[in-house]
Amino acid sequence: MKWTQKETMLLQDMMNSEQICIEKYADYAERACDEELKTLFEDIKTTEEEHYATLEQMQSGTIPQMNAGGSKAQPENASDSKAKKPAASEEDEYLCRDALDTEKHVSSLYDTCIFEFVSAQARDVLNHIQKEEQEHGKRIYDYMAAHGMTA
Ligand SMILES: [Fe+2]
Ligand SMILES: [Fe+2]
Structure with a gap:
């Protein structure tokens, strides 16, 4: 697969963003106070590493x-559908807000990039990644809602 100059540039942009996501989630998993949040951040970090590897493969x-199955579906609030968890620390709330904002930006980056790719197969891959970014946002949002962080 030969990429256009624009596609090459955009692949690099997306890889840079994924790299930031990987570093951010590694840092946030360290900083989070709540064990459940640590696990969530570590889990998301693994997907961001897969995204980076996918883009790297495309670049080459x-x-x-x-x-065909796409990403594995997350259980719908498996354990904590009803009971509100205790209020979280301010630090955890800050980390969640920031991570959610990052996911929004990354998702919109994919949204823009997809339009610039000629190959339908490449678009499918980028679409798949974007869907996973939206899932990250949903998981962070659900965590926040369960911990009384949403206004
Ligand atoms: Fe990602
Ligand atoms: Fe993400």
């Missing part, structure tokens, strides 16, 4: 095959 000229 191969478009990865997307498995």
